[in-house]
Amino acid sequence: MNYLHYAEKYMMDTYKYLPVVFTHAKGCKLYDISDKEYLDFTSGIGVMALGHGNKKWTKAVKDQLDKLVHTSNIVLNVPILELAKKLTKVSNMSKVFFCNSGTEANECAIKLARKYSFEKYGKGRNTIITLNRSFHGRTMASLEATGEEELHKYFYPFPEGFKHVDINPTALEKAVDSNVCAIMIEAVQGEGGVNPLSREFVNKVFEIAEKNDILVICDEVQCGLGRTGKLYGFNNYGVQPDIISVAKALGGGLPMGATLCNEKLKNAFKYGDHGSTFGGNPVCAAGAVEILNQITDENFLEKVSKKGIFIKNFFKNKPSKNIREVRGIGLMVGVEINGKASEIQKEVLKKGLLVLTAGTDNVVRILPPLIITKKELEKGLNIIYEAIDNM
Structure with missing residues (x-):
């Protein structure tokens, strides 16, 4: 079924939708209608701090729905x-x-x-x-x-x-x-x-x-x-x-x-x-x-800080002529590039990664769930780097 056609036919043209329709998610992963897996570096534009399907959050919401x-x-x-x-x-x-x-x-x-x-x-x-x-x-x-x-x-x-x-x-x-x-x-x-x-x-x-x-x-x-x-x-x-x-x-x-x-x-x-x-x-x-x-757990926030440093060090150790600057704090990072961030966004989507853009379409914005692992971070960062370096 061509769900993307539904958007064109029934929804106002307020967004430039990427060519993907998601059906379910878990942790830092999203899955589309064909069950293809995507790593989420957007967290719903900073919304899903605890990732998708957090058990304690889901239980709290479900319990309240019954009350x-x-x-x-x-x-x-x-x-x-x-x-x-x-x-x-x-x-x-x-x-x-x-x-x-x-x-x-x-x-x-x-x-x-x-x-x-x-x-x-x-x-x-x-x-x-x-x-x-x-x-x-x-x-x-x-x-x-x-x-x-x-x-x-x-x-x-x-x-x-x-x-x-x-x-x-x-x-x-x-x-x-x-x-x-x-x-x-x-x-x-x-x-x-x-x-x-x-x-x-x-x-x-x-x-x-x-x-x-x-x-x-x-x-x-x-x-x-x-x-x-x-x-x-x-x-x-x-x-x-x-x-x-x-x-x-x-x-x-x-x-x-x-x-x-x-x-x-x-x-x-x-x-x-x-x-x-x-x-x-x-x-x-x-x-x-x-x-x-x-x-609000101190260890939780400390881990977020360390992951932010990990991202900065990743790009510091892998310079590219197409990267102007990497900036941000914690897990809110922008990679300013010599080119269109929207093109990078489309390219990494093909590799199973979802990212955001910012600025005047020259910043790839990284906002993953705060629970993301360093292994997941490294996987996504390598995809981003390759797309930018090969522009």
């Missing part, structure tokens, strides 16, 4: 309360709002920052500074927050109140004025090309924020929850933001996002200021609790 699937946000359920307690504590934050995605988590962060500033300073102090090459989502405010002009065309007018700046301290300082209420950053820009921010720049963000009573929002949707070998990407810089947005890995494959705030913002939202019908779903929450149980 309670959905209520509403006018009542409470046990899994969401357990998750709220655990997530705030491990994040060193005070309160949390649950939603369904990273985009929604960032929308909440934007509203929360503006509400706090309005209550403290009144009207007009509502501008949020974001970075060029950033990515914060697809809804109208989060898309305008995204510092990639190519994604903005066709969709004007956008909500007001955003400034995009280059990633350097001077540009940041020039952008700050009395209307700015927050600065929003990703510790590692994923979609923009896997660009880790420099320690100098991150320090400047927090220095400016403290001096001007400006909030710092860390978008940890892709680089958070163990991806960099720390719980959050910003933990690599020794800082603590006012607001954190998370999603992707939190749900383990189910739609789950969250926005966390610190002590000074904990009472900024009042009744009716924000909401989400499916936010706090008990099934998603039960799975998220198990995700946190596993990734």
